[in-house]
Amino acid sequence: MKANEHEHVIEVTDLRRVYGGGFEAVRGIGFSVRRGEIFALLGTNGAGKTSTVELLEGLAAPAGGQVRVLGHDPYTERAAVRPRTGVMLQEGGFPSELTVAETARMWAGCVSGARPPREVLALVGLARKTDVRVKQLSGGERRRLDLALALLGDPEVVFLDEPTTGLDAEGRRDTWELVRALRDGGTTVLLTTHYLEEAEALADRLAILHEGRIAATGTPAEVTASQPSRICFELPEGHHLGDLPPLPELGVCGHEVQGRYVRLRTRELQRAATRLLAWAEEAGVELRRLDVRSASLEEAFLGIAREAAAGTASASADVKEYAA
């Protein structure tokens, strides 16, 4: 096995997926994942995460574009790719009437170089559940069984579709630890999630998917940095936005007003906040519900959703953008 640090294990170019009814779930996306990296596809439900991952797993042929996993097409060169990948689907996939141990044994018989099933079951904390039927497992336990089987063959690349959905806080932490341990062992991990904190905590790099397109990509820090910080407050009675100093002078690059509630966006948080507060002090105005915060991944994520909503003309909010 070559352990080339910069080798691209997954390469996606101009990928498209169209369903039978004509719905275009993936609309020309491209990204690449290096060996030993955790890459997260982040997005709301319906953003195209699962549709994308299924193409990477080779479960369906793309309508356009190209996927390379370990240098091969995962759909047409299945036999070359499958022994080196591990997959966890978004849900289900095991006969409900088999026990955990029977399921693991069946799967082990189908995986090259399988580790002893007991070992991986212990790894995900299912050692005591081996004689329980799959249908009697909780949702979280089923997710962990699925994860165990995805790891059974010591794969080089692991695809995890929403690995922590349905897990409690502790189970989620355990899974995160496991995913980090995989990465530290040199495994490449591509996961999807709609939990921001999960992407922030785990991903070396991520892409935010929105309506089948990549809205932002980079390290969590890069994605965050591309987004403005914000200042929120409530204007007191009798005051209008026009009473403030001209917004561009404050270093504000966009604003929204909902009733009396004002939300300013800025890339110069300290300057904008200082000038705003100086104005308030001078005018003798109290800014209620004042909230000043620098950009976070959450802001970036919401910002992308907001931009999309603005595209479809939001009725209640007055949204203004101007060149920074």
Add this chain to the structure above:
Amino acid sequence: MNQAVTTSRSRLTALARAEMTLLGRSKGTLVAALFVPLMLPFTVLSVVGEMDLEDAGLTVGTVVLPAAVGFSLLFAVYSALVGIFVTRREELVLKRLRTGEVRDAEILAGASLPAVTIGLVQSLVLTAGCAVLLDVSAPEAPHLVALGLLSGLVMCAALAAVTASFTRTVESAQVTSLPLLLVSMLGSGIAVPLEMLPDRLASVCELLPLSPVILLVRDGWTGGLSAYETLGAVVTALAWTGLALFGVRRWFRWEPRR
């Protein structure tokens, strides 16, 4: 640690073993597969007893024996497998298996193996039982009986997969499998020998999927087929088997409809 690369055989064994365990836990399927084919020959026996078989050169034994094989193929193999394929698909088991190293054909073969084995063993037991109880002598052309039985097993498994492709839920599997069950029982010489039907109808019924299977088993046993008739039956049996396998490639659904 086991570093072995999996082979077709190890994968099939693992899948078939799991499927066998599941079959043992699915009481409804098991009862239908094991006991229905054992009961139905008795109903045929009572009907056939009242027919005038001698003109057609048949005996009660040579009618009930192939009928028993037919029931086994229909209930232990075809009908059971339609339900099994649909259940595995709806549980996303087929989709999950396709993410791994197992080939598509192995997934289907592994799922079919227990039911096909039951069908084979049952057919052998039933023919042996009929031969002894109904006083039928040893088969004249065992190779034709074997060919009929084998093509019947493969064809029924493949037809079950095709039927499953057009079946949305486990419940509706009982309805979607009915047409082939009824048509085969009435028109393929299982419940009624084709010789007892009007000529024109019989010549159409000869083209049904299970007709050549039943014909090969029956006349392979009695040795009553001319070379020309044998060829016709073999070609029809292989054509249906090929067609069913093509249908699987063409239509089989690996995951539920969205």
